[in-house]
Amino acid sequence: FIEIKDLYKVYRVGSEKIHALDGISLTIEEGEFCAIVGTSGSGKSTLLNMLAGLEPPTKGSIKIDGREIVGLKENQLVAFRREHVGFIFQSFNLIPTLTAKENVALPLTFQGVSKAQRNKRALALLKQTGLYDHKNHKPNQLSGGQQQRVGISRALVVDPEIVFADEPTGNLDSATSAEILTMMRRISREKNQTIIMVTHDDHLARFADRIIRISDGKITHIEEGDLA
Amino acid sequence: FIEIKDLYKVYRVGSEKIHALDGISLTIEEGEFCAIVGTSGSGKSTLLNMLAGLEPPTKGSIKIDGREIVGLKENQLVAFRREHVGFIFQSFNLIPTLTAKENVALPLTFQGVSKAQRNKRALALLKQTGLYDHKNHKPNQLSGGQQQRVGISRALVVDPEIVFADEPTGNLDSATSAEILTMMRRISREKNQTIIMVTHDDHLARFADRIIRISDGKITHIEEGDLA
């Protein structure tokens, strides 16, 4: 379903070269919940950004549902993401002038969904992440973990086929994290969603079907999760 | 050294009232490494912001080294922070146009330290957080955990008497987190620094001398850390 072949990403800063991704090949099945684990700076966010088409690789191929993502034009990538992808960012990226509910409903506006339907979906997702009582708060009226949960609700509101999650529970306590991951796992089973979650937390990675370990831009190890 | 008495913070959003801090009283000794633990939304960041004078409480008193912080004017609070405080933010707050080294050196410019000295201190701290090789990267050329570590180095560069740390390792893997906390603990012992660290991670809280548990804006529990 997702086929990654010989993926490389080299950044240049001044005269130095950084091999953020150093030859990644991997296949991810449809409906799979896949965790990518590694230390700070190992290449996790870079890999996710490539897969979501947010940044081009230096070389290599990424096929999603048979379609080559590398080399698509910007408008094609935007259309692809709008139709198929939900993205949970490492640094939230909420719109500061919109409330929690409006932030969650926003992706549905781009899909031409009616206002009544958007509100209904957004409120349902805010309930699932425990934020119903905070629906009218703006981001600066929310705690760090609450902002993170708004980002999670927003990514899920379009019922995406693929969810890319970059450290989705980095700002949450372990009880809330476990609740969120259990919810995401259950939703993905119901809707056959593919989830690719980056995390530095081994303990949380065990919620996934498969754990891919990455170090210095290379895959070092692949193992099964606890609930596979 | 830090005396908190009957601290309350009530936020208003539309017609609703949020009791972010609901009666906090606590004494923190000089040189103590104190962890504040609680779930998402329990009031941790709010408490830290009050202690650093970044926001006024609704009522209550905060005395630091005998001096009442509540009610000070903005310029007095700015001067107090510049002289005595290092703050590690939950969302990094780096200057996007400056490199890692320049971001770390910045607080020293406000203290009138010479350029040679600033560079020397900044590089020393970047070495301690494992970022020497990334000193010339701007924030958008750094991973999430690397940005967090720049924030940590910046807070420590002025040798502050008090370090306020809001989830300082939320974006770091457990090995890097343990290294960072061990380093912070060692520095605080050497310089008799007081560290007040907010974290949702029980495991990391054990690096502290004392663990203060907070829930719905109230203290529920105080216990000793493992290394006290």
Ligand SMILES: Nc1ncnc2c1ncn2[C@@H]1O[C@H](COP(=O)(O)OP(=O)(O)OP(=O)(O)O)[C@@H](O)[C@H]1O
């Ligand atoms: N400016 C504000 N206006 C309204 N409510 C606020 C504001 N700031 C915080 N709150 C609310 O106060 C409560 C405590 O927030 P706080 O940021 O202290 O939580 P926290 O313990 O740091 O949580 P986290 O672990 O998620 O960062 C939350 O319910 C939050 O929504």
Ligand SMILES: Nc1ncnc2c1ncn2[C@@H]1O[C@H](COP(=O)(O)OP(=O)(O)OP(=O)(O)O)[C@@H](O)[C@H]1O
């Ligand atoms: N735009 C860029 N320019 C230069 N170097 C970059 C850029 N983006 C990332 N890097 C570097 O590439 C490496 C991998 O970064 P990446 O963000 O993928 O790490 P990560 O595994 O997500 O780390 P973390 O757990 O800290 O978020 C890091 O060494 C980082 O400094």
Ligand SMILES: [Mg+2]
């Ligand atoms: Mg990252």
Ligand SMILES: [Mg+2]
């Ligand atoms: Mg917080």
